[in-house]
Amino acid sequence: ISPSMPVMIVENKEHGNKAYCNLNEGLGKVLRFGAYDEEVIDRLNWMEETLYPSLKTAMEELEEIDLNTITSKALHMNDEVHNRNVASSALLQKLITQGMLDSGVDREILTKVYEFMSDNEHFYLNFSMANSKATMDSILEMEYCTLLTAMTRNGTDFGIRVSATGEKWYVTEAPVVDGLYFSGYSKEDAARDMGDSSISETRGVGGFAMAASPSIVQFVGGTPSEAVNYTKEMYEVSQGKDPNLTIPLLDFQGVPTGIDLRKALRKGIAPIINTGIAHKEPGIGQIGAGIVRAPMDCFKQALQQLSEDLDL
Amino acid sequence: ISPSMPVMIVENKEHGNKAYCNLNEGLGKVLRFGAYDEEVIDRLNWMEETLYPSLKTAMEELEEIDLNTITSKALHMNDEVHNRNVASSALLQKLITQGMLDSGVDREILTKVYEFMSDNEHFYLNFSMANSKATMDSILEMEYCTLLTAMTRNGTDFGIRVSATGEKWYVTEAPVVDGLYFSGYSKEDAARDMGDSSISETRGVGGFAMAASPSIVQFVGGTPSEAVNYTKEMYEVSQGKDPNLTIPLLDFQGVPTGIDLRKALRKGIAPIINTGIAHKEPGIGQIGAGIVRAPMDCFKQALQQLSEDLDL
The missing domain is CATH 3.90.1710.10 (Enterococcus faecalis V583 domain)
Structure with missing residues (x-):
């Protein structure tokens, strides 16, 4: 832009x-x-x-x-x-x-x-x-708040922001995506995970709402029951459920929303992201889509920073 | 019309x-x-x-x-x-x-x-x-075929057609619908089941495809898991699965299609129908929606007729 x-x-x-x-x-x-x-x-x-x-x-x-x-x-x-x-x-x-x-x-x-x-x-x-960005930015700098306000990737690095530390980024290497490739391409052609669309999962949709979208597996891989289980697993790392964004199949429970850094680290559950895959060479574009886990190293960095800030 | x-x-x-x-x-x-x-x-x-x-x-x-x-x-x-x-x-x-x-x-x-x-x-x-009608009419009169080509209701009677006996109707009393009523109405106001829209279930959609539509329960009542189970149950009375009409949640199986009179009677499973509910007085219109089972008496009549025709 x-x-x-x-x-x-x-x-x-x-x-x-x-x-x-x-x-x-x-x-x-x-x-x-x-x-x-x-x-x-x-x-x-x-x-x-x-x-x-x-x-x-x-x-x-x-x-x-x-x-x-x-x-x-x-x-x-x-x-x-x-x-x-x-x-x-x-x-x-x-x-x-x-x-x-x-x-x-x-x-x-x-x-x-x-x-x-x-x-x-x-x-x-x-x-x-x-819309997800406008939602999460509303808690951009809340004292003591350990919820993520952003997850993003640029093809080499993966970064997160945590509410309590405002606009500071915690950065580590971006993961390689396990996914379905468009005809003619394979994992060999793929760049590391890229894009700011993981603001979706930060807000509780995308990978977090896969139980609402079992047919997504035709695009990102896996089975419908795995899709449902991803959402169930993400409740474990989330602060709550959004009553305005419900999932029919899970008896109209709200999507898991508000990734809590501490829950993710304590339970060892990395947030899931539905993602597009870019070719590693410039000029070609998107070559597939898949599922990836947020790398936990940047979560650890953030917890370290929070501990220091609070003299814990 | x-x-x-x-x-x-x-x-x-x-x-x-x-x-x-x-x-x-x-x-x-x-x-x-x-x-x-x-x-x-x-x-x-x-x-x-x-x-x-x-x-x-x-x-x-x-x-x-x-x-x-x-x-x-x-x-x-x-x-x-x-x-x-x-x-x-x-x-x-x-x-x-x-x-x-x-x-x-x-x-x-x-x-x-x-x-x-x-x-x-x-x-x-x-x-x-x-579309369902055009599909089912293609087997309107096939020798020995015990698949239903139509189920329909007119507010008092419920009728079915079976392929082998062509345009002949087997008729019994229409059921009362268990459903969700629009604000201000109740079961007391309801006519018996009405309409020819049950050609949908005859073809394998509607109630037969509820696993594709868990949120339908907000309109017809029940829970999402009941919706899924209705589809699973309807495989028991159906001839096959339609590979062109698949249900993501059931690992992309086709909808159950082709109600076999003999399977329904042998297993004692009545086909399920998602239906609208009309007021019993003229002039008022639709007052709700719900789920109903086809009455098995007309299935028995049809089997009797087929047995006679074939000298069984």
Whole structure:
């Protein structure tokens, strides 16, 4: 994201903090997975010149879109809103289309924007991430609080933030992902885990909500019962359950939310992350998706820092 | 459905037979549940004058819509395409909207049709029923075949058809439904089970596919694990599993399909049906939804007839 790029603004209406996201380009050869050839640049230009202005017009008509409602409905429609965004993207498209129809968006442009959204089953992903970010930033610096406010990776390093120590990062080597590869690629081609989308799991969706999305295993690997068990396991490291984001299959329990550093370390359970896999060479893009565990070394660093800060 | 009403045509492309459906009016006060006041008639007139012609234009553009693909995707999105049609309706709306955008449908009309579809989470139901009908009619009269081709109810009687005896009906009293009632209504207000939508279960969706839709229990009652168990039980009375309609949670097994009269009678397992509940007085409409078992008396009649026909 460069300074002149348009972004969507996601506001935490309870706490007033904001998060921002660009729009999802789709799967495969896309900028966010390191591809940058003409096809990629052309798409980004079209997005800047046509897609963003249309959404701006639609948003002026709609005033706001309640992302928590979309996420909540989507969890009842087999999405975990990280690696599966089929239902959430359709629900978002439904609202945006209504906004475009009711406002002055030109029919030809509206049709193209509509097709773009129809073709991208991950259109909601970026909104979902910014929504998770806006949620977790509300506890960015709470005294004594050992909940994680972020987990992120950049292809070489893996970092976490813990509420009590604010914007400080605890960093270790990023893991290699065990996953399903797109046709023609294998583990040999993979970069280490990459991206800031693990804000999803930090908030309690994605890997933490896999019991809501048994069919996700077709994309990230494993069996449906493993998917259910991941969620059950994540209750062990979480502070609570979110009553607004429920999982039908688990008798409508809320998703496990608020990763407690101390619980994870005491129980030796590393948070699970549903993740995309990037090619290790630039220019190729996403080559698969899979499941990965957060490396616990940065958790230990954080606990050490907290102990020192509190003179324990 | 009267002779002058427009209908959608659903064709079984494998066998060439066709089924037909009108469009879903929504829940509550609607003609198909016995309501007929001005609000109902006005809506039906709007549907005839505006909705149907718009869909006709869209269909000319689209040529056809593959309903099996929608059903298949929707089963991976928590629909059982009988009493829960949230995802399937959204997927259908997506295609129809594309057809309307690409063809000459007037923008103002397009916007109203779009809103109508957005507001009706059961818009797919009628398509789903006609699709099930077109599927089951393909085995309408197969020698020796003891699979059911239809189950239906009219508020007083419950009837089934069995493949080997073609269009003959075996009829008994319709059951009372155990279900969840809309606010202000109770079992005292309910008519006996009604409607031809149980063609859904005859084909293997609806109650038979509840394991794909644990959240359906919020609409029809029961717990998610009961929902899963209904599907498992229905494998006992079914001829096979449909490999094109799979259930993620059951390790992507196909839905139980083809109710075998003999299996149901031998095992004493009555097919399960997800159903809507109509008020027993005319003019009020749907007052709830629930789960019901097919009454086995008509199964016994059918077996008796088959035994006589075959001199057993």
